[in-house]
Structures are given as C-alpha cells and as structure tokens.
Amino acid sequence: xxxxxxxxxxxxxxxxxxxxxxxxxxxxxxxxxxxxxxxxxxxxxxxxxxxxxxxxxxxxxxxxxxxxxxxxxxxxxxxxxxxxxxxxxxxxxxxxxxxxxxxxxxxxxxxxxxxxxxxxxxxxxxxxxxxxxxxxxxxxxxxxxxxxxxxxxxxxxxxxxxxxxxxxxxxxxxxxxxxxxxxxxxxxxxxxxxxxxxxxxxxxxxxxxxxxxxxxxxxxxxxxxxxxxxxxxxxxxx
Amino acid sequence: xxxxxxxxxxxxxxxxxxxxxxxxxxxxxxxxxxxxxxxxxxxxxxxxxxxxxxxxxxxxxxxxxxxxxxxxxxxxxxxxxxxxxxxxxxxxxxxxxxxxxxxxxxxxxxxxxxxxxxxxxxxxxxxxxxxxxxxxxxxxxxxxxxxxxxxxxxxxxxxxxxxxxxxxxxxxxxxxxx
Numbered sequence: 001x002x003x004x005x006x007x008x009x010x011x012x013x014x015x016x017x018x019x020x021x022x023x024x025x026x027x028x029x030x031x032x033x034x035x036x037x038x039x040x041x042x043x044x045x046x047x048x049x050x051x052x053x054x055x056x057x058x059x060x061x062x063x064x065x066x067x068x069x070x071x072x073x074x075x076x077x078x079x080x081x082x083x084x085x086x087x088x089x090x091x092x093x094x095x096x097x098x099x100x101x102x103x104x105x106x107x108x109x110x111x112x113x114x115x116x117x118x119x120x121x122x123x124x125x126x127x128x129x130x131x132x133x134x135x136x137x138x139x140x141x142x143x144x145x146x147x148x149x150x151x152x153x154x155x156x157x158x159x160x161x162x163x164x165x166x167x168x169x170x171x172x173x174x175x176x177x178x179x180x181x182x183x184x185x186x187x188x189x190x191x192x193x194x195x196x197x198x199x200x201x202x203x204x205x206x207x208x209x210x211x212x213x214x215x216x217x218x219x220x221x222x223x224x225x226x227x228x229x230x231x232x233x234x235x236x237x238x
Numbered sequence: 239x240x241x242x243x244x245x246x247x248x249x250x251x252x253x254x255x256x257x258x259x260x261x262x263x264x265x266x267x268x269x270x271x272x273x274x275x276x277x278x279x280x281x282x283x284x285x286x287x288x289x290x291x292x293x294x295x296x297x298x299x300x301x302x303x304x305x306x307x308x309x310x311x312x313x314x315x316x317x318x319x320x321x322x323x324x325x326x327x328x329x330x331x332x333x334x335x336x337x338x339x340x341x342x343x344x345x346x347x348x349x350x351x352x353x354x355x356x357x358x359x360x361x362x363x364x365x366x367x368x369x370x371x372x373x374x375x376x377x378x379x380x381x382x383x384x385x386x387x388x389x390x391x392x393x394x395x396x397x398x399x400x401x402x403x404x405x406x407x408x409x410x411x412x413x414x415x416x
C-alpha cells in the first residue's frame with residue numbers, strides 16, 4: 001500500500017503515471033488481441049476467429065442471463081469489452097511488473113482502487129442513464145428510490161452507494177491481494193538463497209494458478225453484476 | 239518527496255493522496271478502447287455471425303425443400319412404374335385375347351376349308367367313278383360285241399347287244415350300291 005508512486009498535477013487533478021501506463025498497456029493488449037483475432041473473418045470460423053466468437057458468445061450469455069428480449073443485443077459490445085479488459089488487466093500483473101526508480105509502472109491496473117472504482121462508476125452510470133432514458137426521470141426515481149415504499153428512500157440511496165463501492169472494491173481487493181501475496185512470495189524467494197528459492201517456485205506456481213482463476217472469476221462477476229444492476233434499472237419493481 | 243530526473247514535473251510520493259485524474263484517464267481509455275473494438279472487430283464479427291445464422295437457416299430450409307422434392311420425385315417414379323406395369327399387363331392380356339380369337343378363327347376357317355375340300359373331293363371322286371363306270375360300260379359293250387362277233391361269227395346288231403349289257407351292268411351297279 002505504501003509503495004512509492006509518481007504523480008503529476010494538471011488542472012488541479014492528480015495523475016498517477018504508473019497507473020496510466022498500466023491502463024494504457026492493458027487497453028493496447030486488449031485491442032491487439034481482438035484486432036488480431038478479428039482479421040480475415042470467415043463464415044465458417046476457424047482458429048482465432050473461433051476463440052473470439054467463443055468469448056463473444058460467453059459475454060452475450062452473461063447479458064442474456066440478466067436482460068431479456070431485444071435490448072440484450074445492444075449491450076453485447078459493452079459486456080465484451082468490459083470482460084476482456086478486466087480479464088487482461090487482472091492477468092497482466094501476474095505476467096510481469098515493471099519497476100523504475102522504485103515505482104511500479106506496469107502491473108494489474110485493476111489492483112488499483114481508482115481504476116476498479118472507475119470501471120464500477122462507468123457501469124453504474126450506464127445503468128442509471130439507461131434507467132432514466134427508458135422510464136423517464138420520474139419513473140426512474142420512483143422505481144429506484146421509493147421501492148417498496150417511500151420511507152425506504154434513505155436506505156435505497158445508501159444501497160446505490162454500496163453497489164458502487166462493492167462492485168469496484170470487490171475487484172480491486174481480489175486482484176490487489178493476489179499481487180500482494182505474489183510480491184511477498186517473490187521476496188521470500190530471495191530472502192535465504194537457494195534454501196528459500198526452490199520451495200518458493202512451487203508456492204509461486206500454486207498462487208499464480210489460483211490468481212489466474214480469481215482474475216477470471218472476478219472479470220465474470222464484474223460483468224454479471226453490471227448487467228444485474230442495469231436490468232434492475234430497466235425494469236422497475238411493482 | 240524525490241524529484242524525477244527525466245520528468246521534472248513528476249513527484250514521487252509514498253502512496254499518498256487520491257489521484258482523481260486517473261478516473262478521467264481510465265474512463266477515457268476504456269471508452270476509446272470500446273470505440274476501437276467496435277469499429278475494427280465487433281461490427282464485422284457481428285455481421286459475420288449474422289450472415290452465418292442466415293446461411294444456416296437458408297441451408298436448413300433448402301435442405302428441407304430438396305428432401306421434399308426428392309420425396310415427390312420418388313413418388314412420381316413409383317406411380318409411373320405401377321402404371322407401366324399395369325399397362326404391360328393390359329397389353330399382354332389384349333395380345334392373349336386377340337391371339338385366342340385369331341387362332342379360333344384360323345381353326346374355324348381351316349375346318350370349313352377342309353370340309354369344303356372334302357366335299358368337293360367326294361364329289362370329284364363320285365364323278366370320276368361315274369365317268370369310269372360309263373367308259374367301262376362302253377368298252378365292255380364294244381369288247382363283248384367284238385368277242386361275240388368273232389365267236390359266233392354271226393351278225394349281231396350292236397344296239398341289241400348293248401341293251402343286253404346295259405341291263406347286266408345296271409344289275410352290277412345295284413349290287414355295288416348295296
């Protein structure tokens with residue numbers, strides 16, 4: 001938590017350079033993966049196109065799990081990009097972390113609360129925006145905050161805040177913990193020479209495997225919850 | 239706080255402060271990523287998947303159609319086969335019938351012909367027999383006259399003699415007829 005970071009200020013806002021680099025690298029990876037896989041598309045898919053379509057089918061399945069009907073197809077792109085971006089971000093820190101002058105520049109962007117909460121804010125903003133645009137402001141407000149009756153208004157406001165925090169912090173916490181422990185295992189490996197290095201390899205392998213699993217599950221959970229929230233905003237409860 | 243040699247405006251801090259700027263940056267990067275993926279991958283991919291879905295539906299429909307066509311064709315062929323079999327049976331039956339009629343006719347004609355030939359032959363035979371009988375009568379009369387004239391050296395009237403022989407021959411013919 002207390003690792004040094006490099007920052008600069010612009011328009012009164014603080015920017016974290018390491019974070020920005022990580023986000024950009026993750027985005028570039030995501031784009032390259034999709035871009036390379038989507039070259040030479042064919043009606044009868046093969047190889048990388050199959051792989052890409054498998055992911056698309058998977059994310060479309062997540063969307064259809066929460067949202068029914070014709071609306072589902074318009075969210076396919078968002079679900080696809082969100083899933084792939086979070087997935088790659090989660091795995092990135094396990095593959096490599098680049099330090100420069102003691103500042104980590106490339107790591108999992110989602111191991112940073114700001115990035116995770118930004119994605120959560122994006123998802124929930126989208127949910128609220130869609131709610132207003134579909135039901136009108138009054139319908140949205142009544143449906144979201146006066147359910148089941150008006151007295152629960154403060155609780156509902158709090159719930160929206162909690163949704164935002166849990167969505168973002170769940171992702172951040174899981175990935176951050178994974179990286180933290182991996183860093184500790186690395187430290188352990190170099191602490192006592194060969195005596196600790198060899199067992200550390202196995203510990204790191206086990207933890208890497210687990211982190212890959214956690215990273216995949218968290219990407220899935222994030223996208224699923226995003227669409228649960230969106231579907232809640234789209235269909236008001238009676 | 240340390241100042242960075244390459245980036246003079248950069249301050250390295252010990253994890254302090256919230257960097258709200260990154261929220262804008264992250265959101266911006268994410269939206270740009272989404273737009274890029276939409277342009278370069280999502281749209282062509284969706285179009286391709288839709289095309290495939292249409293193609294599969296078309297293929298299924300056309301397969302159904304050709305199956306029906308094949309069924310119809312098979313049925314037609316079967317019908318034609320049954321019909322031609324029926325026709326063949328009819329033709330054979332007709333031929334048999336006409337052959338029967340023809341053979342009956344031939345047999346009848348042959349029988350009639352044979353009958354008439356037999357009748358005419360009988361008539362001929364009868365005629366010839368009569369002719370032969372008449373010739374014989376004359377020959378016998380002449381012969382008997384010559385013999386009689388030579389034997390008895392007596393002039394005899396040929397006509398008287400003939401009457402005598404006629405009566406004799408008649409007696410023979412009666413015996414014959416009996």
